Amino acid sequence: MIARLTPWLLALGFYFAFAEQLALGTNVLVMILLTLSLDLCLGRAGILTLGQSAFFGMGAYVAGIVALRVTEDPLIGLAVATLASAALGALTGALILHTEGAALLMLTLALSALLEEFANHATAWTGGADGLQGMKLAPLLGTFRFDLFKHTAYLYSLAVLLVWFLVTQIVIVSPFGRSIDGIRQSPARMRAIGTPVWWRRLCVYTLSAAMAGSAGALSAQTTRFVGLTTLSVLVSGTAVVMLVLGGTRRRYGAFLGAAVYVLVQDYAAQINPFHWMLIVGILLMLTVLFLEGGLASLPEALLRVRRRESKR
Amino acid sequence: MTAWITTLLDGLAYGMVLFIISVGLTITMGLMRIVNLAHGAFAMIGGYVAAVSIDHGLSWALAALLGSAAAGIAGGIAEIFLYRPLYRKGELAQMLLTFGLVFVVTGLLTLAFGVDFQRIPLPPSLSGEVSLGFRSYPLYRLFLIAVGALLAAGLWLGIDRSLYGARLRAAVDNPAMARGIGMNVDRLFTATFVFGCALAGFGGVVGSELLLIEPAYALKHLVTFLVVVVVGGHASFKGSFAAALLIGSVETFGKFYLPSLAPYVSFLLVLVLLLWRPHGVLPAKSLS
Numbered sequence: 116m117i118a119r120l121t122p123w124l125l126a127l128g129f130y131f132a133f134a135e136q137l138a139l140g141t142n143v144l145v146m147i148l149l150t151l152s153l154d155l156c157l158g159r160a161g162i163l164t165l166g167q168s169a170f171f172g173m174g175a176y177v178a179g180i181v182a183l184r185v186t187e188d189p190l191i192g193l194a195v196a197t198l199a200s201a202a203l204g205a206l207t208g209a210l211i212l213h214t215e216g217a218a219l220l221m222l223t224l225a226l227s228a229l230l231e232e233f234a235n236h237a238t239a240w241t242g243g244a245d246g247l248q249g250m251k252l253a254p255l256l257g258t259f260r261f262d263l264f265k266h267t268a269y270l271y272s273l274a275v276l277l278v279w280f281l282v283t284q285i286v287i288v289s290p291f292g293r294s295i296d297g298i299r300q301s302p303a304r305m306r307a308i309g310t311p312v313w314w315r316r317l318c319v320y321t322l323s324a325a326m327a328g329s330a331g332a333l334s335a336q337t338t339r340f341v342g343l344t345t346l347s348v349l350v351s352g353t354a355v356v357m358l359v360l361g362g363t364r365r366r367y368g369a370f371l372g373a374a375v376y377v378l379v380q381d382y383a384a385q386i387n388p389f390h391w392m393l394i395v396g397i398l399l400m401l402t403v404l405f406l407e408g409g410l411a412s413l414p415e416a417l418l419r420v421r422r423r424e425s426k427r
Numbered sequence: 428m429t430a431w432i433t434t435l436l437d438g439l440a441y442g443m444v445l446f447i448i449s450v451g452l453t454i455t456m457g458l459m460r461i462v463n464l465a466h467g468a469f470a471m472i473g474g475y476v477a478a479v480s481i482d483h484g485l486s487w488a489l490a491a492l493l494g495s496a497a498a499g500i501a502g503g504i505a506e507i508f509l510y511r512p513l514y515r516k517g518e519l520a521q522m523l524l525t526f527g528l529v530f531v532v533t534g535l536l537t538l539a540f541g542v543d544f545q546r547i548p549l550p551p552s553l554s555g556e557v558s559l560g561f562r563s564y565p566l567y568r569l570f571l572i573a574v575g576a577l578l579a580a581g582l583w584l585g586i587d588r589s590l591y592g593a594r595l596r597a598a599v600d601n602p603a604m605a606r607g608i609g610m611n612v613d614r615l616f617t618a619t620f621v622f623g624c625a626l627a628g629f630g631g632v633v634g635s636e637l638l639l640i641e642p643a644y645a646l647k648h649l650v651t652f653l654v655v656v657v658v659g660g661h662a663s664f665k666g667s668f669a670a671a672l673l674i675g676s677v678e679t680f681g682k683f684y685l686p687s688l689a690p691y692v693s694f695l696l697v698l699v700l701l702l703w704r705p706h707g708v709l710p711a712k713s714l715s
Contacts, residue, residue: 163518214705216518217462221657224650225697232691348650352526359523393538396530403524404512 122370126273130266137265143377144272145334148279149350150357150369152326155283157355158363159292160319161299163216165351166223169207169230170200170324172346174331179247179341180240187253189261193275193332200328201321208320212313215302224348231346246342250335261336268337275333279326284366286322295319356399362409371410429561434683435676440568442675443575444637446668448630448648449655450582453667454623456656458586459599459616461510462518465525466627466652467645468532473498473628474640475536478545487550491632498628499621506620511613514602529645537642545640547632567636574633578626579668587664595619654693658700670700 129140149171156162178196186192211222234241241247254260259267286292297305298312306312335341344350353376361372376395383391402409406416452466477494481487505528513521553570556563586592598605598612605612631640638648655674659666674693681692 157519163522210702214701217456217653217657218701218705220462220522221653221697222701224653225694225701228650229691229694229698232694236687349646355523356526359519390534390538392530393534396527396532396534399527400509400524400531403520403527404509407516407520 119366122367123277130269130273134266137269139377139381141265141269141272141337142334143374144269144276145330145337146353146357146373146377147370148272148276148330148333149327149354150361150373151276151279151283152323152330153354153358154363154369155286155326156320156323158358158368159287159299160295160316162212162316162320163220164223165220165348165355166207166227167323167327167354168346168348168350169223169227170204170327171331171334171350171354172227172230172234172341173203174200174328175335175341175345176234176241176247176331177328178332178335179250182250182252182336183247187251189252189255189271189336192252192336193329196332196335197325197329200331201325203328204321204324205317208317208324212316212320223351227346227348227351231343234346235343241341241343244343246340247335248340250339252336252339265337272333272337275329279329283326291315291318356395358409360398360402360409362411365409365411368409368411375410430683433562433564434680436564436568436572438676438679439672440571440675441637441679442672443571444630444634445651445655445675446575446671447571447578447633448627448638449652449667449671450578450664451623451626451630452652452656453659453664454586454626455620456653457660457663457667458595459619459623461513461525462521463525464522464649464653465505465528465532465645466624467648468529469498469502469624469627470631471532471536471640471642471644472501472631473625474547474631474635474644475540475545476628477632477635478547478640481547487547487553490547491629494632495625495629498631499625502624502627503617503621505624506617510620511616514616529649533642533645540642542642545635547635547640549636571633579664582664651693654697658697660704660706 126140126144130137133140149167152170153164153167156167157164174196177199178192181192181195182189185195207226211219211226214222235243237243252261255267255271259271261267294305294310294315298310298315302312331345334345357372357376358369359372360376361370362368375398379394379398380391383394406412408416448466448470451469452463455461455466456463473494475494476497477490480490480493485493509524509528510521513524549567553567555566557566557569586595594605594610595615598610598615602612631638631644638644641647651674655667655671658674659668659670674696677696678693681688685692
């Protein structure tokens with residue numbers, strides 16, 4: 116039980132031990148949520164996508180626009196952003212999920228690129244290349260003010276992450292989750308035993324879009340800025356990299372991958388902004404070639420090697 | 428009317444550049460069925476090698492040759508050490524490894540050359556204008572159209588219609604059986620991959636006036652190259668030829684006549700084409 120809770124205890128420990136690094140910590144939490152959303156879609160359901168940025172960016176922009184024009188309440192902004200992303204997911208998913216493989220990959224790419232162009236040109240709403248600035252947020256639940264040192268932002272993000280984590284854990288063990296597993300392994304067989312494959316895939320896709328939208332909203336609210344980069348292909352690529360680095364379909368794979376990625380990027384970028392591409396690229400290639408289960412499977416992999424050694 | 432013809436020629440020239448670069452991807456991703464996101468990285472390697480060669484006083488033609496050779500050699504090394512372990516591992520692993528390769532190449536080239544654009548100046552014999560009767564037109568763009576058309580014809584004869592092409596398709600469809608009848612599948616794959624990457628390098632050099640060589644090249648144009656292959660239909664040279672020309676022309680016409688919609692046009696085209704025909708506009712018939 117304690118072992119299962121370790122990541123959450125670490126996250127709380129981080130809050131007390133590294134009080135001056137909470138901006139970085141909040142970023143890690145947001146990225147974990149984004150990666151978790153991708154694990155549901157790509158890891159569990161096997162939907163090959165490079166379009167997660169569309170939902171992340173949608174959530175970020177909607178949260179920003181709500182804060183600037185409607186209400187400064189963070190929870191309302193989060194809810195509206197999540198619903199908007201879910202709606203976008205359902206709409207685009209219904210359009211593209213009958214395809215598979217490379218065509219699906221291209222369609223997700225094209226959709227997110229379209230949305231990015233749209234945000235670039237709808238300057239009245241999105242601020243175009245300048246992005247959305249000057250957001251103000253009311254205190255969370257009317258009591259906790261969003262301070263400069265990100266104390267509230269960190270704990271707020273952690274709470275949202277916990278809620279979504281519990282939702283995914285419930286979904287995964289549910290009959291619905293089992294059928295999603297089956298669809299990844301063989302859509303044809305699942306169809307043969309009467310599973311509505313397209314509909315189930317659409318449901319997962321929409322849920323995943325909602326989660327990514329929440330992550331985007333958190334990113335907008337905690338940094339008080341939304342830029343075009345939230346919609347760029349690089350966000351989708353980064354999410355995939357973090358997921359695979361940590362390990363797909365593992366309880367805390369997304370946590371490990373996102374944390375390692377953001378920390379490595381932060382450290383390498385301090386030396387030279389292009390170093391991180393090199394380092395992340397090498398990490399990614401090593402993971403794919405030698406550690407199929409990602410960093411989360413490292414202990415098992417080492418154990419296996421040792422057992423083989425002792426057998427000799 | 429003349430404006431229309433000029434725009435059409437511009438669109439064809441741009442489409443040919445897309446074709447010359449992407450056709451290598453039609454080989455590696457279409458025929459060999461590897462999800463290869465690193466194609467632009469090999470094109471970029473070709474461009475950098477050519478730029479350095481010209482800096483050292485070599486002629487443009489020699490630089491183009493060296494660039495293609497370097498891209499081919501880099502592709503061969505990558506195939507043997509990186510791609511080969513992945514043939515059986517599925518699309519996701521291939522997508523990720525090649526994505527990582529793009530990052531590594533981009534990072535290394537930035538370390539070596541910085542983030543600036545690399546110039547590959549055209550030779551005097553290609554940089555003038557020729558008279559078309561009604562107006563003059565840059566020779567370079569006509570050269571691109573000719574090269575693209577020749578390449579398309581050559582590949583159609585050399586791969587679609589040759590014993591080599593038949594062997595390759597057989598080896599991809601059933602490697603075990605191909606080995607069983609005595610074909611050296613590993614060597615065939617390496618050679619094909621080298622060829623595809625050399626074509627990428629050649630395209631990178633030849634098209635460098637339209638798609639400028641910089642470290643971000645591989646990521647920036649990744650989607651465009653993939654679109655040509657996927658819209659054209661996997662493994663179909665005719666398909667990617669048609670797709671490249673269609674996308675090049677539509678994008679160029681869009682820029683001239685609908686500038687406010689131009690950024691959407693090509694993506695909308697991709698969306699419509701792929702929803703209409705998920706397996707490409709002209710899918711190859713030999714593959715099921």
